[in-house]
Amino acid sequence: xxxxxxxxxxxLVSGSIYALVALGYTMVYGIxxxxxxxxxxxxxxxxxxALQTISLLSSAVPGLHPAVLLLAGVATAVPVCMAVGYLIxxxxxxxxxxxxxxxxxxxxxxxxFLLQTxxxxxxxxxxxxxxxxxxxxxxxxxxxxxxxxxxxFTIVVAFTLMGALMLLVxxxxxxxxxxxxxxxHRVAGLMGINANGVxxxxxxxxxxxxxxxxxxxxxxxxxxxxxxxxxxxxKAFTAAVLGGIGNLPGAMVGGLVLGLVESFGAGYIxxxxxGFLNSSxxxxxxxxxxxxxxxxxxxGLLGERVADRx
Amino acid sequence: xxxxxxxILEVRNLKVAYGGIQAVKGINLELRKGELxxxxxxxxAGKTTTLNTLAGVVPHNGGEILxxxxxxxxxxxxxxxxxxxxxxxxxxxxxxxxxxxxxxxTGAYTRRDADGVAxxxxxxxxxxxxxxxxxxxxxxxxxxxxxxxxxxxRALLSRPQVLLLDEPSMGLAPLVxxxxxxxxxxxxxxxxxxxLVEQNANLALEVSERxxxxxxxxxxxxGTGHDLLxxxxxxxxxxxxxxxxxxxxx
Numbered sequence: 001x002x003x004x005x006x007x008x009x010x011x012l013v014s015g016s017i018y019a020l021v022a023l024g025y026t027m028v029y030g031i032x033x034x035x036x037x038x039x040x041x042x043x044x045x046x047x048x049x050a051l052q053t054i055s056l057l058s059s060a061v062p063g064l065h066p067a068v069l070l071l072a073g074v075a076t077a078v079p080v081c082m083a084v085g086y087l088i089x090x091x092x093x094x095x096x097x098x099x100x101x102x103x104x105x106x107x108x109x110x111x112x113f114l115l116q117t118x119x120x121x122x123x124x125x126x127x128x129x130x131x132x133x134x135x136x137x138x139x140x141x142x143x144x145x146x147x148x149x150x151x152x153f154t155i156v157v158a159f160t161l162m163g164a165l166m167l168l169v170x171x172x173x174x175x176x177x178x179x180x181x182x183x184x185h186r187v188a189g190l191m192g193i194n195a196n197g198v199x200x201x202x203x204x205x206x207x208x209x210x211x212x213x214x215x216x217x218x219x220x221x222x223x224x225x226x227x228x229x230x231x232x233x234x235k236a237f238t239a240a241v242l243g244g245i246g247n248l249p250g251a252m253v254g255g256l257v258l259g260l261v262e263s264f265g266a267g268y269i270x271x272x273x274x275g276f277l278n279s280s281x282x283x284x285x286x287x288x289x290x291x292x293x294x295x296x297x298x299x300g301l302l303g304e305r306v307a308d309r310x
Numbered sequence: 311x312x313x314x315x316x317x318i319l320e321v322r323n324l325k326v327a328y329g330g331i332q333a334v335k336g337i338n339l340e341l342r343k344g345e346l347x348x349x350x351x352x353x354x355a356g357k358t359t360t361l362n363t364l365a366g367v368v369p370h371n372g373g374e375i376l377x378x379x380x381x382x383x384x385x386x387x388x389x390x391x392x393x394x395x396x397x398x399x400x401x402x403x404x405x406x407x408x409x410x411x412x413x414x415x416t417g418a419y420t421r422r423d424a425d426g427v428a429x430x431x432x433x434x435x436x437x438x439x440x441x442x443x444x445x446x447x448x449x450x451x452x453x454x455x456x457x458x459x460x461x462x463x464r465a466l467l468s469r470p471q472v473l474l475l476d477e478p479s480m481g482l483a484p485l486v487x488x489x490x491x492x493x494x495x496x497x498x499x500x501x502x503x504x505x506l507v508e509q510n511a512n513l514a515l516e517v518s519e520r521x522x523x524x525x526x527x528x529x530x531x532x533g534t535g536h537d538l539l540x541x542x543x544x545x546x547x548x549x550x551x552x553x554x555x556x557x558x559x560x
Binding site: 173176177179180183184186187188189190191192193194195 | 365366367386387388391392396397399403405406407408412415416417419420464468
């Protein structure tokens with residue numbers, strides 16, 4: 001029982017990070033029908049920009065409170081990622097809006113390589129230690145479960161952001177314009193909505209979420225690296241497909257479910273495989289899910305069919 | 311007759327190439343404030359293409375579109391709407407996943423005067439009571455006639471000077487069509503100009519002050535609704551009457 005609750009907590013932590021990244025995939029897919037494979041790289045850029053700010057600031061002004069450092073890291077990572085996300089759309093995808101679907105998809109993969117390589121040039125090939133600015137020491141165990149302030153922080157931030165996004169999309173003028181544009185660009189234009197502006201806003205919002213996810217991810221795993229975006233990016237994509245790509249609640253549910261499955265899988269894999277596999281094989285669960293969803297339920301848990309669109 | 315009213319929309323020698331063919335081959339149109347003008351013709355004559363070009367959905371390759379004296383031919387559709395040129399597209403173009411209320415709000419997207427929008431919303435409800443009954447329903451669940459009413463109401467909420475209507479009667483029951491034409495008629499009384507594309511030429515000519523007849527990308531006839539309704543060529547070509555047989559009987 002204790003293991004069960006512990007794995008559930010761990011699953012919620014990684015799942016809420018996947019959910020934040022999955023939202024970016026699903027928002028872009030919803031509005032453009034494009035799978036933006038470069039999206040995972042924004043998580044990496046967010047983590048590395050935050051790290052850069054934090055190390056510059058802590059060496060320039062020693063003795064700053066960790067919360068100030070973290071806030072400064074976020075305050076630079078988010079706008080930088082938003083700008084990068086905007087530029088990706090403006091330079092890479094906009095002129096391919098009416099091209100066959102394969103063209104932007106391949107461009108997305110190209111952009112992904114480009115961003116990774118740029119990050120490697122700027123920050124090098126080595127793993128950087130991401131400072132533990134929020135306490136990772138376990139608090140007093142509750143019901144035998146070990147919880148750290150960082151884990152609570154991660155879950156609270158992620159859920160707050162998800163709630164804020166749902167409010168934005170469902171209750172504001174911009175959100176209405178986004179949903180209208182997602183359904184029909186041409187008619188949205190006839191309503192006076194600048195579809196290009198709305199699409200740009202979608203990329204900017206998704207990139208901001210990815211930046212925050214990057215900071216949370218790097219904080220939890222205590223590393224940052226130019227290729228760190230690849231695996232969580234792919235997993236978040238899996239989460240978006242699992243929930244039903246194009247569907248915002250689906251991305252959140254998909255992210256959380258994926259985090260939980262992975263965590264339980266890692267916890268019990270030794271038993272399940274009679275000691276043959278250990279918890280370092282936890283990544284196989286995400287991709288088993290991706291395979292299973294695409295075969296048995298291509299529309300995901302809550303969404304539309306993806307098979308004939310990508 | 312409103313021939314003394316100022317011209318709000320003027321189209322000079324408009325040419326549109328669409329999908330590799332010249333769909334509109336140089337037409338002239340004129341619309342005055344408060345006028346109801348219809349554009350009739352067979353399928354593929356270029357009527358819908360003309361409306362889409364006027365609204366900025368399709369680019370043109372010749373001629374001028376003058377709205378309130380200004381050439382708007384280069385503006386994208388969202389900026390033409392801001393100027394006061396609205397299109398209710400063929401097939402209605404309702405946002406099926408949004409509620410009726412949200413659909414109406416997208417019509418008022420460019421407006422910042424919340425009080426004015428609320429007042430106009432009430433006007434739309436008076437004009438189209440069915441829309442009010444369905445306010446919180448997802449628009450995709452509405453009947454075709456109700457969707458057409460939402461589409462018109464939504465366009466009215468942008469407070470257009472010129473309303474372009476593409477086939478509002480398409481696929482609707484005769485009673486519903488009648489209701490929609492009443493609405494169209496009443497909005498012109500407030501000074502709005504309406505350019506109507508219609509398959510149902512009989513109905514269109516009956517309600518219109520003037521009309522243009524299009525044939526394979528050209529305007530071949532124009533006149534008052536009344537004159538065209540009695541024109542033997544129009545009657546045989548578009549009103550489904552065999553004028554020859556009628557004459558023989560007489």
